[in-house]
Amino acid sequence: MSAKMLQKVNDLKGLAQQDALTGLLNRMHFQQLVEHHLITPDAEHPHCLFFIDLDGFKTINDTLGHHVGDRLLQTIAERLRIATRTEDLPLATQGKGLEPQLYTARFGGDEFVVFLANGASGSIAQKMASRILRVLSEPVEVLGQSARVSASLGVAFFPRDGASYSSLLRAADAAMYHAKREGRQRCEFYNPSIEDAERRMAAEEQELRQALQRGELELYFQPQYDVETLGLRSVEALIRWNHPERGLLLPGTFMPVAERASMTTDVGEWVLGEAARKIAELERRGTPLQIAVNISPSHLEELSFVSLVRSTLQQTGASSHLLEIEVTEDVAMRDPELVADRLSQLSTMGVSISIDDFGTGYSNLASLIKLPFSKLKIDRSLLDVLESNGEAQILVQTIISMANCLGFHSVAEGVEREEQLQLLSAMGCDFLQGFYLSRPLSWAQLRIALNEQSDRSVNKGFRKAS
Structure with a gap:
């Protein structure tokens, strides 16, 4: 060779x-x-x-x-x-x-x-x-x-x-x-x-996949109240797993499983779709209410997310202004240009945008004001020490004043005591959310609360007219 x-x-x-x-x-x-x-x-x-x-x-x-x-x-x-x-x-x-x-x-x-x-x-x-x-x-x-x-x-x-x-x-x-x-x-x-x-x-991941297919997941709703009237103004959608053997499970029990199994996008899409269906049903009942949905970083990174929101609203018949998208402060700052593009498209559709957990990160405020937010939610950790910590009071007051100047509504999360409510009211906070006012409500409980509020409004109007 x-x-x-x-x-x-x-x-x-x-x-x-x-x-x-x-x-x-x-x-x-x-x-x-x-x-x-x-x-x-x-x-x-x-x-x-x-x-x-x-x-x-x-x-x-x-x-x-x-x-x-x-x-x-x-x-x-x-x-x-x-x-x-x-x-x-x-x-x-x-x-x-x-x-x-x-x-x-x-x-x-x-x-x-x-x-x-x-x-x-x-x-x-x-x-x-x-x-x-x-x-x-x-x-x-x-x-x-x-x-x-x-x-x-x-x-x-x-x-x-x-x-x-x-x-x-x-x-x-x-x-x-x-x-x-x-x-x-x-x-x-x-x-x-x-x-x-x-x-x-x-086995845990397979069980969660089956739960999603079998309809075992459900939404609970954390009410948000107007500071001046204490009227129910909107709710935040919270996911629960109605487990056939273990009962009602909080997200801390099963969302880590979803993250391990790369199911957060699937679960998030279910939450979005279910919230839109509830919005549409409340509109048909004559008790329209804004429902907020938390969005993960993986959602905003998806090119198809805006299209998903648009098609979900169209399929369910829900009004876009009654859907609110919540983005945490750290997610908003992770890629400001990408987030601004996605959120601007949603805002153009009429969807409301809020920034969650504000006040504990290190945000570039110049970038924040370019984003189309309508609500700024104060992180609950600041409320934990609000009555006793003067620095916390100054920071919360600064956030509320900044939100007012920028045309945002301010929302305080985690209100659990009367003293917190009084302080936040004096500071000019717009909305309150927390266990002092209400624990998360099931769908049936939310409908009852809205019907009772509607009845009170009608009766109040009747008395004035007479």
Whole structure:
């Protein structure tokens, strides 16, 4: 065989062993190399497997395009090569005749694996994992675009965590998913309790999905009252889970499950749709009322969110001015230009906008006044010390005065005592919300309250007329 032909054969052989995009090992060849080291278990010189999954890669792929995503994966591969160098690691095999072997592969998509053979102690694995997390989290310039991702890592040891390639890989994968569920951009080492926790969390997520399909979620309504008349002016929609076995569950019990399962958008869409249906029904009953819905950051990031609101109002027949969208202060400041664009489109439709939890962040007020807010809700933490803390009184008074000057309505959340009500009234606050005036109402209770308020208004008008 000629040298040219031999080179061509070698090139083809190399291509069969490599990932075409990154040049790392492909899944099949990686498995062959790793299994060679697993033939004879050696407890004194264990091997370890890192399973790496990028956080936020899908968003970059969707927003900047697949060509940017491909270049980003190539950069990540280069950084992995740097982060997994063994020359400066005090491996347990040094000086014992065993050379450390390291293999790095791309499994497809944004999944990567690293195998460290011979003498991979827990401390060495932790050092390498920390280095990988640090290197991969640094921003990347790709084709003139700035991109940033992080990674979640799972680590498993052979033979302790898996006595075969498939079991070792499964253990590292389970540890990686646990890292994602625990907050991402972190490393988790496999232990048997992880799989128990994963099974439990998977069951919780499936139960919540079924609850959404079966109609077990429902809305409660926190009333908002006019300071001068104490009349019911609007309500804030609060989600509850009417669990068939555990009873009525508050969102703190199940919304973390929704976040883990990437269901916050689905749940938020349900809340929006249900609130719009309630608005339309109250209008038909002759007791129209504004209902506020809290919006998560993921909603505002969705290009289709404005269209979703528009189509929901059209399908339900709800008047747009009776729907209020609440955005927290930190969400409003996360990306002011994006938020301003989304909220301006909603405001143009007639939807009211309020800023929630105001007063504890570090907002750029110049940016805030460019957003189309109609209400400014004072964070409840300021009310907790309102009677006893002079600085809190000054801050709350400043917020109320600022809202009045800017043409916003001011709303105090968490009113639980008569003294708070009196102070807020004297400060010129417009609306009050809290347990002192009312706890959250069920749909049936809200209808009764509105009917009673309507009856009082009619009777009051009749007496004046007579």
